[in-house]
Amino acid sequence: MPKTTMKSSKSSSRRTSMPRRGAKGGTMESQTKEELYRKAKKAGIEGRSQMSKSELISALRHR
Secondary structure, eight states, X not given: OOOOOOOOSXXXXXXXXXXXXXXXXXXXXXXXXXXXXXXXXXXXOTTGGGOOHHHHHHXXXXX
């Protein structure tokens, strides 16, 4: 009698089209505000503590 295996609903072969998060990959929009803030701090962007997420993205792109 052949062995029967159950397929997991969390298959590792399924990949989403979502980009990876964080500094290692993905877009800036997929990163958290805190991650963007740290990048802005490292880049020396002034006024970063008062910026929204979209403002941080813009500042980082135009530095």
